Amino acid sequence: MLRRRQFLRLAGGMAAASAIPRLARAADYPNRPVRVLVGYAAGGAADIVARLIAQRLSQRFGQQFIVDNRPGANTGVATEAVVGAAPDGYTLLLITTSNATNPGIYRHLNYDFLRDIAPIAGVIRVGNVMEVNPAVPAKTVPEFIAYAKANPGKINMASGGIGSTPHLAGELFKMMAGIDLVHVPYRGDAPALIDMAGGRVQVMFDLISASIGFIKSGKLRALAVTAATRSPALPDLPTVADFLPGYEATSFQGLGAPRNTPRDIIDKLNKETNAAIADASFEARLAELGGVGLSGSPDAFAKLIAAETDKWSKVIKFAGIKPQ
Secondary structure (H helix, E strand, O other): OHHHHHHHHHHHHHHHHHHHHHHHHHHHOOOOOEEEEEOOOOOOHHHHHHHHHHHHHHHHHOOOEEEEEOOOHHHHHHHHHHHOOOOOOOEEEEEEHHHHHHHHHOOOOOOOHHHHEEEEEEEEEEEEEEEEOOOOOOOOHHHHHHHHHHOOOOOEEEEOOOOOHHHHHHHHHHHHHOOOOEEEEOOOHHHHHHHHHHOOOOEEEEEHHHHHHHHHOOOOEEEEEOOOOOEOOEOOOOEHHHOOOOOOOEEEEEEEEEOOOOHHHHHHHHHHHHHHHHOHHHHHHHHHOOEEEOOOOHHHHHHHHHHHHHHHHHHHHHHOOOOO
């Protein structure tokens, strides 16, 4: 019996001792600058969100969170760099919707995103807006569907590029509405919007933040938003789901780390990210970008990424989308 008690005391002491480095690690983190890799060039929507959250985390932790832009391969360059980084919490990834769509588009990625990146926290979720050139004789989603069915293959649908969020939102709409639209990809939103306003293309499912100026000036007519709920930026617009139940097309951004990053560090980052999102001034900045805060646990963010990956893979297969 004495030996058993001695063994239990020894085992308990070893467990406590093993917990000490974990506690010290979390308490000490971060003790040097943290890099946040972004798979897009500076100045775009993803870069803006990355800099917003990096600034807030720098303030909350008292340590610099530095945005490191690594554009290329539709976020693949930045993602590979984070996958290969030390799992110590000092190299993070700005996770975007592209990380959920890439597996459906690119057959030979050098990583498995769901396996190799540990989600930390969401930051923002942004809906798009379904908009048409004013010459299109449709003022509602049902009217547009009827118009498209009466003119199969004659309506041009613009997007900022093959596999982009506007492209996929449009393909999901085509799939659910049973209509035939001709996809016209552009090199970015700006030239697509110019041609939309000029009537060279007729419909687009674009980011609210990019399109709102065209809508308010009357150059484009907004029919609905693509999120599951109405947008604070366009509160009078219905959702596409009001007419096509189950339809939802949004983009999201958040933070991730290399797999095997200690859970205590991930939890600490999650807590501070959620606290930043809950701040009213930060919430207002997200609203200016046409989005809402995406707070929650690491596990909830992981489930969102997995669900979006599965959803968009089906849409990509339906549309026959191939890499550019």
